[in-house]
Every structure is written in C-alpha cells, then in structure tokens.
Amino acid sequence: MELNGKKYEINFSICTREGDFGRRAWSGLWGYGFGNNSGVKSESESEKDKKRKLIIRDKCKDLSLIKKAVEFCEKEVGGFNNGWEIKIESDLLIGSGLGSSAAIGTAVVWGLLQDCPEKIKDKVVKKIEDWQHGKSSGVDQTIVKNGGMIKFRKGEKIEKVKIKNLPEFLLIDSGKPKESTREMVRLVGEKKEKYGKIFKRMGEISENWKVELIKENERLLEEIGVVGRKARRMVKEIEEIGGMAKICGAGGIKKGSGILLGYHKNILKLRKLAEERKWKVYQVELGVKGVKYE
Numbered sequence: 001m002e003l004n005g006k007k008y009e010i011n012f013s014i015c016t017r018e019g020d021f022g023r024r025a026w027s028g029l030w031g032y033g034f035g036n037n038s039g040v041k042s043e044s045e046s047e048k049d050k051k052r053k054l055i056i057r058d059k060c061k062d063l064s065l066i067k068k069a070v071e072f073c074e075k076e077v078g079g080f081n082n083g084w085e086i087k088i089e090s091d092l093l094i095g096s097g098l099g100s101s102a103a104i105g106t107a108v109v110w111g112l113l114q115d116c117p118e119k120i121k122d123k124v125v126k127k128i129e130d131w132q133h134g135k136s137s138g139v140d141q142t143i144v145k146n147g148g149m150i151k152f153r154k155g156e157k158i159e160k161v162k163i164k165n166l167p168e169f170l171l172i173d174s175g176k177p178k179e180s181t182r183e184m185v186r187l188v189g190e191k192k193e194k195y196g197k198i199f200k201r202m203g204e205i206s207e208n209w210k211v212e213l214i215k216e217n218e219r220l221l222e223e224i225g226v227v228g229r230k231a232r233r234m235v236k237e238i239e240e241i242g243g244m245a246k247i248c249g250a251g252g253i254k255k256g257s258g259i260l261l262g263y264h265k266n267i268l269k270l271r272k273l274a275e276e277r278k279w280k281v282y283q284v285e286l287g288v289k290g291v292k293y294e
Contacts, residue, residue: 065101069108069128076113076124084112095176097249097258101132102140110291134182147290151206166286167211168267172238172245173280174231175256184226184250195224211263215239218246226251231260234279238262243270 066088074080086108094100105128109121122141129136139152151159177184192199198220205213205220218235221227227235227247238245243264251257262281264270274281 065104065128065132066108068131069105070112072124072127072131073109073112076120077116080112086111093173093176093259095180095258096173096256097247097251098171099140099144099249101181102129102136102144105129105132106141106144106291110293114293132181134185143290145291147288149287163287167263167265169284169286170262170267170270170274171248171282171284172234172260172262172274173256173282174228174234174247174258174260175252177228177250177252177256177258178254179250179252181250184252188224188226188250191224198223211244214246214261214263215244218244221247221251225253226257228253228255228257230255231257234260234277237273237277238264238270241269241273242266243273 066086070086088104102125105125109124109128113121113124122145125141125145126136126138129138129141137152137154139154142152142158143150146158146160149161149163151161179187202217202220205217218227222232228251231247231252235245238260241264243262245260245262247257248259248261262270262274271281273279
C-alpha cells in the first residue's frame with residue numbers, strides 16, 4: 001500500500017522463542033499502514049513473562065488495547081505453551097475514525113491464533129472491539145478482515161461491492177476528538193428515537209451510494225450532533241470551493257471530529273486549500289486487501 005508516496009503496512013511480527021512462526025499477520029483499513037520509528041518500548045509484566053516481549057514503535061502511548069488483545073487470545077486457548085514476541089511499527093492515526101483498534105485487534109488475533117478456526121478469531125476480535133468501544137457493530141473488523149469494499153448490515157451476510165473508476169479522495173485531519181468512540185456511540189444511541197427519520201435516510205444513502213451523496217450524509221451527521229464546530233467549518237470551506245467532505249468515524253464535538261473523507265473533482269484544488277489552511281492531509285487508497293499471512 002502507498003501513503004503519501006511511501007509504502008506501508010500494518011506489520012505484526014509474532015514469533016516464539018523456539019523459532020519464528022514463519023508467518024506474519026497483516027491487516028489494513030483505508031489503505032493505511034505502519035512505518036514510524038518514533039520510539040521503542042519493551043515491557044515485561046513479571047518473571048513468568050520473561051519469555052514474552054512486546055516491542056512498540058508507535059505514536060500511541062496507551063498499550064492497554066494491545067495487552068487486552070493478547071489477554072483475550074490467551075483466554076481463548078487456555079494460555080500459550082511457548083513465549084512470544086510481538087513487534088509493532090505504527091504510523092496509523094489513533095482515535096481518529098479510521099478503525100485503528102479493529103486493525104490492531106485483527107492483526108494480533110490472526111498472529112497469535114493462527115491455527116484457530118476463523119469463527120473463533122472473529123469472536124475474539126469482537127470481544128476486543130466491545131471492550132474498546134462498549135458495543136461494536138462489527139463493521140470495522142469485518143472490513144479489516146475482508147478488505148475491498150463491502151455492504152455491511154449487522155446480522156446479515158456481507159455483500160462485496162465493486163465500484164468502477166473510484167475517484168480520488170483525501171483524508172483530512174480535523175483533530176483528535178476529546179470524546180472516545182464509546183462516548184460518541186452512547187450519545188447517538190440516546191438519540192436513536194428522536195432522529196429515526198435521519199437514520200433511515202442514512203440507510204437509504206448507503207444502499208445507493210455515489211460520491212455526490214457525501215455532502216448529504218455529512219449534513220445528516222451534523223443534524224444528529226456528532227460533528228464539532230471545527231470540523232463543520234472545515235467542511236464548509238471545502239464545499240465553498242466545490243468539494244465535499246464527511247467525518248469517517250464516530251465524530252467528536254468538544255474539539256476535533258477525527259478524519260474527514262474529502263473529495264473534489266479537481267483534487268489539486270482541495271490540496272491547495274489544505275495547504276493554505278495548514279491542514280494535515282493524507283493520500284489514501286480505498287478498497288485494499290484485508291488480513292493475510294506472509
């Protein structure tokens with residue numbers, strides 16, 4: 001995958017002390033990947049864990065998600081006979097609506113539970129996502145695993161979607177939300193009855209998706225109150241030059257709202273605006289492959 005002209009991948013190298021498993025679990029979402037060497041951390045919980053090593057090269061300082069993912073894996077198989085080592089190199093934006101927790105959880109589970117059936121792996125990743133967000137829909141882990149583009153409806157079989165001549169998009173950073181995904185999901189859940197018609201329209205848009213509907217989708221998200229002032233202002237400026245944008249994840253109100261998916265038929269105009277406003281932008285490749293072993 002390429003990001004801003006550089007090739008990246010979400011690379012979890014997991015091995016035993018007796019030797020490498022010979023395979024690496026790899027997962028990606030939005031064509032994003034790892035590749036930052038901002039620092040190295042190694043941790044050992046106790047004398048029993050001397051054979052275990054967790055090395056993180058990552059902007060994320062909170063290791064609780066990774067530790068919890070390993071914990072769920074161990075519980076599923078009743079513990080590991082051998083020691084293990086996990087190396088993570090990450091340049092993925094955390095807590096910004098890109099499904100980073102699903103990408104990390106999927107890669108850890110597929111790496112540590114290689115011999116388990118896929119249903120077991122899915123179940124463990126779901127536990128990780130529920131622990132992180134309160135109650136997850138399953139959409140992030142599904143797209144991370146399968147890759148490409150899919151139509152997802154909870155409880156139903158996923159449907160692969162093919163879009164010819166997919167236009168170019170940019171990811172634009174409106175700032176990391178102060179609220180967690182868990183908080184935003186709870187907020188939306190409380191408004192479900194009040195905004196029933198809006199949610200219904202969102203569903204109709206997803207059934208008949210086309211790029212022109214991004215603008216309407218963003219407006220609906222603003223109506224239910226998940227887009228903060230800063231992000232709304234950025235979206236307005238993008239629309240003023242003939243483009244459109246919408247938030248990618250659960251959003252945020254008090255500060256940033258996470259990553260915006262931006263589009264303009266002349267992408268250079270959008271890049272120019274971002275440069276003038278000093279917004280952080282990321283070129284993105286959509287519809288990439290899902291989890292795999294190497």
